[in-house]
Amino acid sequence: MNFFETEEAPYWEQLRHQLISYKKELSATDIELKAGLSISRQPLSQFLNNKKQTLPIGRSNLVSLWHYLTDAENIAKKSHLSELAHKNRLNLRQSGYTALLMAAGYLPDSHIPLPTTTEQHSNRKKTERSWSEMQAFDQWLADHPDLDEISLDLESQLKEEVNKFRLFGKSSFSDYEIDNVYQCLAKEAEKLTNPKQEELLISLMLQVVSFSFEDISFSITDExxxxxxxxxxxxxxxxxxxxxxxxxxxxxxxxxxxxxEIPPVTKALVQVRVNESLSNQTIYFCHISDNTHLKNAFAAISSGMGYASKRNLRSSSTTVETLGANTSCLVKASSVLIDLERDEKLYKSTWIDNNTIKGVIQATLNSARDWLGDLLQEKMQVGLVNSTKALLNYDSPESYKSCCAEVNIVHTIIDKSRKALGGYQFAGIGVVVTLKDVLIRIQKIKFKYKNATFYDFFKKRVCYFECLAYWMLARAFHVQGNIQRSHRYLVDLERSKSEIQDNDLVNILYEIELTVFKFFSGDQEFLKNPDQWLKDHSDWLLRMQKYLEHDHPEYGHFQESNSVDIYAIAAEIFGRAGRLSMRFDQGSFEVMNHAIDNLLSAAHCCARIGHKKRLSHWLVNVSRTYSKIGDGSNAMKFIQLAEQIIRLSIEPDFEDELRQSVSEEYRQSVMAEVYIGYAEKSFLIDQDYDAAIQNFAKALKSSIYLGFTRIISESLYGLGKSLPAVSDAMFLMLEDDFKGLKIALESLREKVGSIDDANANNIYEKSLLKDKHDIVKFLENIDFAIGREALSQELQKQASKIWDDWHYLSHKDSEEAHPIAQMMRDNKFLVNIISNV
Structure with a gap:
């Protein structure tokens, strides 16, 4: 630790105690603290537990946390708060954020006492004054006789701006600051001198409400x-x-x-107000990549407003000037956009704010608005737009802001659904229901705005979201073992992707998911040709590399950075190749090691975008591969790491991405693969069949809740293989476990009622009982009285039948078994393929 770090250490310790006190006195959860500070969960958890000595934050993060914890609207949403915690939050709102800032070593704002009238007159000639109500503003006007002609509207706006800054805690202003606020407002007013242009620009105005940056990357090595x-x-x-x-x-x-040291992947979120008549109607512009915070914000704006699709409009420059020497002074931000197709015409806007980044964002929004106003004005002149009336009517098919809002709402849902899918959130109003709803939204957007002048701003992006929704639905049904429905959405994806042929990433996603379908359906030609898997893997990587040689701003993909899409797709490329090699190779040490590398690469990609459960999934597969090649030490390291990370993702105050309460059944269900990993290590390496059967039983029970049919099969097979060798005590314990499972299934049937009832309640549970009818019936009728050997054969038979059923659904005329089912019958499925490694 160097001298400067030593100097800072006491302040970090003070801040740690302050945050811990918030958890006790305000009942603040880790989720609230990380959201308020705009950081990811991992560094916060490590800091609070003394595993890390610093946080990636600055002064503004602390003020943001204070606001987040004490905001009346946020408090009202927190049903878990006690009366005392509620009162403490209100008290903290009144006392301000000074204590929090000072705990971290920051000087508080200068709270200069408001002067009396006598004091104010005696200090007229001072540059710095306290601005008490409107007296100080009137004095500033008196000191500027050249502004005799100031309009009442401009005067009103200036007063409003001054009061706004006062509400945010700024207690004093310099003449230079007020003069710049005035000049900024005057320049904006100048743009509105033409009545037609005024109406148009006002209709296009977007106002920044808030912004945040969250580092979502998860560091595996920190664990x-x-x-x-x-x-x-x-x-x-x-x-x-x-x-x-x-x-x-x-x-x-x-x-x-x-x-x-790798730059983290950051989520930039810009909240904007789109409808002035509805003050609470806001949307989010979002971009997630490993670029800098500000570049991510610019990408969020360009894609959110739609001008990213017009590659001729580029950012030319951004400048920031501080309007004073103290920490609370205002800043003047300027943003210049250049239109390369209009003789390099420049669009410049300036904005004064007390926050540098907010000022830059608002200036950029205003510059883009000016460009958009010019473009639409030209289209009106040639008759492509009849009048501004349609643009001003928020509900009109010609309303730019309405379309902009609806497209960005879809983006928000897609982003949350992607993470929810990685978290296997199927129950309740889960990812499947959410994605079906968003597809309806997309169809409405396509129909409503198809003839709108500006729809080409958003057309490709909307189609891209549609493709992602179809892909996620295909994936969800593959996880649940419903290959008929997954195939239906693959057909939809194939049709939809034809509309955006320049986006090869969508083609890659489709091809990857098609290989998953071929795996589940038992496509003999595909599964018996491992060389083709490796060729596909190399081909997908080469095509992605070629795609990334150019910018694709309309989809949020850039040369200089990896977006969340890039990492998500790369994880699938690496993961699928690793899984297929791990499952089907029967003896090549080299191939298995390459499979491990691919699985670890998939884990790395998931860690980069904070998908902990998906990361754990790939780590479990690494452990299972090591068990297959007889390396018990590494098998144990990776399964323990997978369990550690997945438990981090379901801590007691965990809320899922779709804002639902999380049941204990869900917490157990996401552990299903971890239990399989422990079971296979016990079976293949330790020959501890009692431990193996315990974990296979846990895996079975956990996988039933979310309908992980593949894991149900693997659990049944593992139970069948282990059963002949377990102790009598363990056999009796297993019988008790199955009695409990039968009771749970009976309870589920009572809760659901008729599975054919059209009532919307318990949609997921009805689907589970209906789609998994054969499996549920088998589990309900298991009879331990038939003896170990017979029961062992029954369990293995049912496990292989699941795979054969998938095969026959897709290949009705085939007389061959599914290759996995055949491996189970030939005792080649749960085996140690290389000994003495």
């Missing part, structure tokens, strides 16, 4: 104490980043404290 394992993840991180872009950025060579 690892083993240096050898640490080095392995550093190697994999370098390899993965290199293969995504066929080059390694220099920043990725920086290793500090046995950790690879």
């Amino acid at each position: 690892i104490a083993d240096l050898e394992l640490n080095r392995e993840f550093i190697r994999i991180s370098k390899r993965t980043e290199s293969e995504i872009r066929n080059s390694l950025r220099s920043a990725f060579d920086n290793i500090k404290d046995n950790k690879l």
Whole structure:
């Protein structure tokens, strides 16, 4: 620790105690603290537990936290708050954020006492004054006789701006600050001198409400104490980043404290008000990538407003000037956009704010508004738009702001659904219901705005969201083992992607999911040709690298950064190749090691975008691969790491991405694959069949809740294989477990009622009982009285039948068994393929 770090240490310790006190006195959850500070969960958790000595925050993050915890609207939403916690939050609102700032070593704002009238007159000639109500403003006008002609509207706006800053805690202003606020307002007013242009620009105005930046990346190495394992993840991180872009950025060579320093993936969220008549009607512009905070904000704005699709409009420059020397002074932000198709015409806007980034964002929104106003004015002149009346009517098919709002609402839902899918959130109003609803929204947008002048701003983006929705639905039904429905959505995806042929990432996603369908349906030609899997894997990587050689701003993909889409798709490319090799290769040490590398690369990509449950899924598969090749030490390391990470993602105050309460059944269900990993290690490496059967039983019970049909099959098979060798005590315990399972299924039937009832209640549970009818019936009729050997055969038979049923659904005329089912019958499924490694 250097001198400066030593100087800071006491302040970090004070801040840690302050945050812990908020958890006790305000009943603040970790979710609230990380949201208020605009950081991810991991660094906060490590800081609070003394595993990390600092946080990636500044002064503005602390003020944001104070506002988040004490905002009346936020407090009203917190049903868990006690009367005392509610009162403490209101008291903190009144006392302000000074204590929090000082705990972290920041000086508070200068709260100069409001002067009396006598004091104010005696200090007229001072540059810095306290602005008490409107007296000080009147004095400033008196000091500027050249502004005799100031309009009442402009005077009113100036007063409004001054009061706005006062409400945000600014207690004093300099003449220079007020003069710049006035000049900024005057320039904006000048743009509105033409009555037609005024009406148009006002109709296009978007106002920044708030913004936030959240580092969503999860550091796997922060959870690892083993240096050898640490080095392995550093190697994999370098390899993965290199293969995504066929080059390694220099920043990725920086290793500090046995950790690879990689720029985090940041989620930039800009909240804007789109409808002045409805003050609470706001939307979010969002962009997620490993670029800088500000560049992510610019990308969020350009895609959110739709001008990203018009590649001729580019950012020319951004400048910021502080209007004073103290920390509370205002800033003047200017943003210039250049239209390359209109003789490089410049669109410049300036905005004064007490926050630098907010000022830059608002200035950029205003510049884009001016460009859009010019464009629409030209279209009106040639008759492509009849009048501004349609644009001003928010509900009109010609309303730019209405279309902009609806497209960005779809983006918000798609973003949440992607993470929910990675978290296997199917029950209740889960990801399937949410995605079906968003597809209805998309169809309405396509129909309502198809003839709108500006719809080409959003057309490709809307189609891209439609493709992502179809892909996620296909994936969801694959996870649940409903291959007929998954195939239906693959057909929809194939049709939809034809509208955006320039986006090869969508083609890659489709092809990857098609291989998953071929795997589940038992496509003999595909599964018996492992060389083709590796060729597909290489081909997908090459095509992604080629795609990333150019900017695709209309989809949010850029040369200089990896977006959330890039990492999500790369995870599928690596993961699918690893899974297929792990499952079907029967003896090649080299192939299995390559499979492990691919699975670890998939884990790295998921970690980069904060998908912890999906990350754990790939780590479990790494452990299972090590068990297959007889490496018990690494099998245990990776299954323990997978369990550690998945438990981090379902802590007691966890809320899912779709804002639903999370049941205990859900918490257990997402552990299903972890239990499988422990079970296979016990079975293949330790030959501890009692431990194996315990974990296979846990996996079975957990997988039933969310309908993980593949894991149900693997659990049944593992139980069948282990059963002949378990102790008598364990056999009796297993019988009790199955009695409990039968009671749970009976309870589920009572809760659901008729599965054919059209009532919307318990949609997911009805689907589970209906779609898994054969499996549920088998579990309800299991009879332990038939003896171990017979029961073992019944369990294995049902496990293989699940795969055969999938095969026959897709290949009705085939007489062959599903290759997985055949492996089960030939005792080649749960085997140690390489000994003495």
